[in-house]
Amino acid sequence: MKYRRLGKTGLEISEISFGTGDNAGLMMNAQASERERTLAQAVDAGINFFDTSPDYGKGVAESNLGAALKQLGPKAVNGVFVSTKVEIMPDDVDDIAGRIVQSVDASLQRLQRDHVDVLMIHNPPRSERDPGAAHWLPLTPEDMLGPALEGLERVRKAGKAVHFGFTCENAEPAAVRIVLASGHYGAINCWYNMVNPTAGMDMPEGVKFGPHYDDYGGIVTFAGEHDVGVAVIRPLAGGALTWLVAQPGPTARHVHAGGIYTRNPESFRPEASRGAAFAFLHRPPRTLPIAAYQFALAHPAVSTVVGGFSDYAQFEEIASTSDFAPLNAEDMQAIRAVYASNFGLA
Numbered sequence: 413m414k415y416r417r418l419g420k421t422g423l424e425i426s427e428i429s430f431g432t433g434d435n436a437g438l439m440m441n442a443q444a445s446e447r448e449r450t451l452a453q454a455v456d457a458g459i460n461f462f463d464t465s466p467d468y469g470k471g472v473a474e475s476n477l478g479a480a481l482k483q484l485g486p487k488a489v490n491g492v493f494v495s496t497k498v499e500i501m502p503d504d505v506d507d508i509a510g511r512i513v514q515s516v517d518a519s520l521q522r523l524q525r526d527h528v529d530v531l532m533i534h535n536p537p538r539s540e541r542d543p544g545a546a547h548w549l550p551l552t553p554e555d556m557l558g559p560a561l562e563g564l565e566r567v568r569k570a571g572k573a574v575h576f577g578f579t580c581e582n583a584e585p586a587a588v589r590i591v592l593a594s595g596h597y598g599a600i601n602c603w604y605n606m607v608n609p610t611a612g613m614d615m616p617e618g619v620k621f622g623p624h625y626d627d628y629g630g631i632v633t634f635a636g637e638h639d640v641g642v643a644v645i646r647p648l649a650g651g652a653l654t655w656l657v658a659q660p661g662p663t664a665r666h667v668h669a670g671g672i673y674t675r676n677p678e679s680f681r682p683e684a685s686r687g688a689a690f691a692f693l694h695r696p697p698r699t700l701p702i703a704a705y706q707f708a709l710a711h712p713a714v715s716t717v718v719g720g721f722s723d724y725a726q727f728e729e730i731a732s733t734s735d736f737a738p739l740n741a742e743d744m745q746a747i748r749a750v751y752a753s754n755f756g757l758a
Contacts, residue, residue, distance in 0.1 A: 413426045413427070413428065413457055413458030413459060413731075413734060414426070414427045414734050415427065415458075415460075416714075416715045416716060417641070417715065418461075418530075418575075418598070418599055418641030418643075418715045418716070419598050419599055419635070419636075419639050419640045419641030419642070420639045421530065421574075421575040421598040421599055421641055423461075423493055423529065423530075423575070423641075425460055425461040425493060425716050426458055426459045426460050426461055426716060427709055427715075427716050427717065427734070428705070428716065428717055428719055428730060428731065428734075429459060429461035429462065429463055429643065429716040429717065429718050429719060430451070430454050430459050430461065430462045430463065430718075430719060430721075431463045431464075431645070431718040431719055431721070432462065432463065432464040432465075432468055432473040432474075432476075432477055433463075433465070433468050433473070433645075433671070433720055434468050434469055434473070434671050435646075435650055435651075435669060435671040435673070435720055436668070436720030436721050436722045436726075437668035437669050437722050438450060438668060438721045438722055438723060438726075438727075439464075439468065439469070439472070439473040439476045439477060440468065440469035440473055440476070440668075441668040442668050442722075442723060444476075446723060446724055447480060448480050450721060450723070450724045450727045451477070451480045451481070451484070452480075452484055452488075453724070453727065453728070453731075454727060454731070455484060455488050455491070455492065457731045459492075460491065460492045460493055461492070461495070461643075461716055462477060462481075462492055462493070462494050462495070463495045463496075463601070463645075463718045464477050464494065464495070464496050464497075464523075465496055465497040465499075465534060466496065466497065466515060466518065466519050467497070467499055467534060471518075471522055474496060474519055474522035474523050475522045475523075477494075478522055478523035478524040478525065479524070481524075482524050489525070493529040493530070494523065494525060494528050494529055494530075495528060495529060495530035495531070495532060495577070496519045496523065496528050496530075496532070497531070497533070497534040498512045498515040498516065498531065498532070498534060499515070499534045499535065499548065500512075500534075500535050500549060500551060500555075501549060502543045502549055505541065505549075505555075508551075508555060508559035508560050508562075508563060509559045509560070509562040509563030510563065511563070512531075512533075512560065512563030512564060512566070512567060513563055513566055513567060516528070516531060516567050516572050517572075520572060526571070526572070527572050527573060527574065528572070528573050528574070529574050529575060530573075530575045530576070530599055531564060531567060531572075531573035531575070531576055532577040532578050532599070532601060533551065533556065533560055533564075533576075533577075533578040533579070534548055534578075534579050535548045535549055535551045535578075535579075536550050536551070536578075536579065536580055536581055536582045536583035536584070537550065537551060537552070537553060537578065537580075537583050537584065537587035537588050537591050538550035538551070538552065538582075538583060538584040539552060539553075539584055539587050540552065541555070545582070548581070548582065550582075550583075550584070550587075552587065553587050553591050553594075556578065556597075557590075557591065557594055557596065561576075561596055564576045575598045575599060576596065576597050576598060576599075577598060577599035577600055577601070577643075578591065578597055578600055578601075579600065579601040579645070580600055580601060580602040580603065580611070580628065581601075581603060581645070582626055583626075583628070583631070585628060585629030585630070585634075586629075588600075588631045588634075589631065592631075592634060592635055592638050595638070597640065598640060598641060599640060599641040599642070599643060599715075600631070600635055600640060600641070600642055600643070601643045601644075601645045601718065602628065602631060602632055602635070602642060602643075602645065603628060603644075603645060603646045604628075604632050604642075604644045604646075604647070604708055604711065604714070605644075605646055605647050605648065605649045605653060605704060605707070606649070606653060606687075606690050606704055606707050606747060606750075607649035607652055607653065607683055607686045607687050608626070608649070609707075610626075610628045610629065610630070611629075611630065611631050611633075612630065612632035612633055612711045612713065612714075613711075614630075615751055616751050616752050618754065619751050619754055620754055620755075625682070632644075632711060632713050632714065633713055635713055636711075636712060636713025637713075641715040641716075642713050642714050642715050642716075643716050643717075643718050644708045644714055644716070644717045644718060645718050646720075647704050647705055647707075647708045647717045647718070647719075647720075648701055648704050648720065649686075649687050649704075650671070650673050650683055651673065651680075651684075652680070652683040652684045652686065652687025652688075653687045653690060653700055653701060653704040654687075654700060655691070655694050655699060655701075657684050657687060658684075658687060658688045658690075658691040658694065658700060668722040668723060669722055685755070685757065686755045686757070689750045689753075689755040689756050690703070690747070690750060693743065693746075693747075697736075698736050699729060701726075701729060701730060702729065702730065702732070702733050702736060703739065703743070705717050705719075705730060705733045706738055706739045707739060707747070709733075709738075710738060710739060710744075
């Protein structure tokens with residue numbers, strides 16, 4: 413396993429980290445034996461950064477992660493870094509700071525830890541709160557640098573968190589830049605993958621990413637310029653960049669996979685149709701998912717790619733990423749040709 417610095421936090425973390433989200437589903441939907449086996453192998457392989465949230469399975473992921481780490485013993489518990497999140501709901505906006513303190517206490521109880529290494533605001537920064545947003549309630553830069561920061565500092569003063577960050581799913585790039593430039597946050601989670609690389613790559617004119625697709629406006633690059641660590645999320649575009657989906661289509665997701673794409677398979681179709689354009693990168697023993705992780709890791713601002721695993725076999729596949737040579741110039745040229753052709757779609 414190779415390691416990279418998580419920006420100004422100074423944490424040296426594995427370039428592949430362990431995600432516990434419901435999109436992949438391992439930590440919620442797999443048998444306990446498979447969860448524990450996979451997590452034990454991850455620690456043995458040198459993975460030292462674990463990303464979770466109270467939203468994943470409504471606390472189940474945090475509880476399962478905490479229990480599995482504790483079962484592995486003090487070396488695992490004390491030898492890894494854990495990042496969790498806080499969600500601000502519409503009813504919380506009058507006491508954002510208080511909500512953060514309350515949420516962290518509940519997370520630490522589930523995780524069976526006395527602190528987390530990175531505490532992230534799960535809400536995306538946008539210019540307006542917009543309580544009718546389809547996803548997380550957006551928070552404004554004023555929220556992020558005012559009451560949210562106050563709550564985070566209270567948690568840090570109590571010794572319950574060390575570093576701060578926020579996620580950028582459905583975020584507005586201009587608002588993200590304001591928060592990053594403040595210097596108060598040391599890490600972000602951000603979408604960056606071959607289906608939507610807008611957070612770290614300029615796109616040709618006229619590329620269509622699908623309905624309601626966010627343009628992340630180079631915020632991975634901007635984060636790197638401000639020494640903010642970047643943890644890439646959705647490196648496989650929700651499973652679109654897997655051979656399992658590239659061949660049969662959008663209904664072929666893993667049985668443990670959850671989230672909106674499982675609840676509403678039609679919403680996954682735009683991702684899957686674009687992901688299929690990269691099937692040429694599947695050249696075993698280097699698989700399409702490994703190529704997708706290599707794509708994300710090629711960006712110099714990326715600190716780690718948060719792996720979403722549905723089962724042990726998927727983890728084992730991705731854990732071998734460092735064994736392969738990086739994508740070469742020919743691969744990158746072919747990837748850019750996909751964008752120039754608008755993913756080969758009409």
